[in-house]
Amino acid sequence: MSDLTPQSETPTPTTDKITQAARETIYLCNFRVSVDGEWLCLRELNDISLTPDPEPAHEDPKDPIAIERLNLMNMAKLSIKGLIESALNLGRTLDSDYAPLQQFFVVMEHCLKHGLKTKKTFLGQNKSFWGALELVEKLTPEAGEITASVKDLPGLKTPLGRGRAWLRLALMQKKLSDYMKTIINRKDLLSEFYEPNALMMEEEGAVIAGLLVGLNVIDANLCMKGEDLDSQVGVIDFSMYLKDGGHSSKSAEGDGQITAILDQKNYVEELNRHLSASVNNLQAKVDALEKSNTKLTEELAVANNRIITLQEDVERVKEESSYQMESRKALRSDSAADGQALGETRKQLKEETLLRLDVEKELEVQIGMKQEMELSMKMLEKDICEKQDALVELRQQLEDLRAINQQLSHKSQSADASSKQKSEVIARLEEKINQMTGTVKQLETRCKQAERERDLALEANRLFKQEFGDKIESLQVEVEQLRRHRSNLEQELRKERERRSDHHLNVASRQSGTPRRERRLPENVPKVSQHAFKLSVTLKSCFFFVQKQCKNCSGVFCESCVSKELPLPSSILPETVCTACYTQLLQQYASTPT
Template structure:
């Protein structure tokens, strides 16, 4: 695309960059994903206490890549485990509409995209995980059948769609773990496609490949002829895995509210990134419209130039025919001068013809550029619509989280009121207990007095008894 753009001061975005900006809707650098048993916890990096030892800053690319690898590995663990458990409980063959299976493919796609190098193509830079997957047939001969089937599918037009179809066919064949292990073991081949600190080049990739062995116990069946794998938006649904990380039996309400607030902050952050992406795409659309307008003007100028050259060529042809006719009829002494004029006219005609050919070539290039611009505009509009739909869905999730937060706050207030009532009842019981203790003491004192009186009476009775005798 850069080779066909007109000379201008404003850079024109390529189709693949636009597609990449629209597809990358997961932001894992801002949060750390940690495992809490069988659940997922999200914590902001700024809230995590660091050890006294010197560590890389959050802006360090190596630190961010390592954090992303850990996040993706944790997501893969949860996705694979949840898919296996739900599939065994379901007890039937899975299809493409099964939500845990869709999330598994989205997570695998993000794992394969992590750390991809940008390949320069005719249309610009391309980052697709289809290139590494094509290498599998060289390492495992059984994979050649899958690759051939993917290439023969009529509805696939992009490398991303072919990569998604390959993952589905490999899962149906129950060979996905074997293929991924064979690919990861060939680091020298993967280095052509991935950065050195990408997930597929590090230990996390081998761990994920080992976890994929468990998927051999499930049966899946896909009909990919009717699916639009090229334009699907790979967004991870964190609501399937999120759990509050600070819950306890004694403060269950506070822990749930904290978790809801963490999830709300994450969704708002994701919403902010999506808004920024939409604004960037809108700016790129405006730039493409300006470039398209300029190309239209240049095309009109080129058409006028071609018309002018055609008229001039017709005039030169008429002059040449007139000169030839004059040479036939005129005297011999004038033929030399007329011959020179004829050779000059032929030379001029040849130059004008070459100039016309150059203008026609330039016109063809401008037309092809305009067609590519229109195609990029259509793809961009489609991506913007999909992003807006995803944004509406996220806003709905945010509203649900806020409603849940209010409900939990109301429950917490109710529990606080009950605690106050119990405290007042305890204070009353303590007062009654104190009163009863005082009464008991008085009774004990009265008992002692009665005992003394009884003893006095007994002694008096004993004194009286001998007198009667």
């Protein structure tokens, strides 16, 4: 029990509680329930010596077969101990893929193969322990179900595979230790299959059978369908038993509680099984006592009837004797005549007296028998009452155990339901994670594509600016010159219009001017008209050319005003734009950072 108690360097309240709970818990691996008459007893396995007795003086200590037996026994100890500790720490039902369980079967196979006799057949030499395991069916009828199940399993073609399947089924039934003890106790039958110095024929076999009792605390669920038991290679993995001992002795706080609950559950199951057996035995005894009670009641009724008949016979004999006495008194007066009849009467009286004495003795015997029967009936009734009280107590205990088992089953079902719900939630979360992962991948792809497009646009913009930078600057200078020229022309046009308006006013006011002024007027008019004509030609020349549309502002201009080309934001190729849009786009491109 000290191996199962968690230890720590500094005692804490939690560790003290766990230690106390571990000490107060009865572990089924250290105790075994046995039936002693009508009582259930707990026998500690530590009282049984698990180490083999010292070898006799005449045996060689360097005997290789004895060393093999000792090695196999030690490996069995390590395998069973490691399997129990790991199973209790794991706290769940073991399956076929559990490595310590597989190594346990390999070790048991080596133990059963040690010292096997080789049988010669038509196909060659055969060496299998399946024949020895078949003896269990003859010695224990309960094992017939396992043997029949093994024979009905599909895919098992060799005796070795059947033996492996038999070991797994016996472990699942928690009766492997009982079956091993049964065949080990019959060494006269085992001698047919094993050599005299084999492990199953020596004391090491009994030690291993005792160690197997601790495996009753393990719940195993082994599926043998589809498992190739014929061709498995049984090799012992020693690396599992060469670990640090201090590491295996440490366990978490929750593992101790789970271990205690599992041990109590298995102890309750074992106690329930023995209680069921004792209840069945007591029920059989009660049935037998009821049958014997019925039989004794019938015999008592027969005896009472016989006593009544005997009493009637006694009364009849008394009446006859009184009648004979009266007749004898009457005959005394006539004794001389009836002497011969008197002798006969005396003889008959003597016989009747003897018969009466016999009847009285038989009556006394019957009365004594009746008293004894009444006493025995009272004792039987008292015994039956005691048995019934004990049976009621056992039934109450059985109901309590069933309630505990039902609570444990409800807890296990609730734990299974919660685990199923958690697994469903995990599955949904995994599905959402997969969807989000796909969405993230799509977004990353789009982001990479957008980055590539942005890089291409930046590169194109850089190349465009590098290529058309000088042109843009020269065009900007030209635009500024054109603007200044246009402003000068507009000013000249306004001045000319003012002059012409002044001229018309002067002409209108001075119709009767002097000939000198009339002579000066024809000299100035050609100059003014010539300058005005140039301005009108300059301003109205756009209306005489082919008109085009600007691709940026959709305005209609002459061909000379829409002769500039620039790439627009909506298109990569250069498009024709007007002068104003051209200037605006140049400023916009110049202000954009590279």
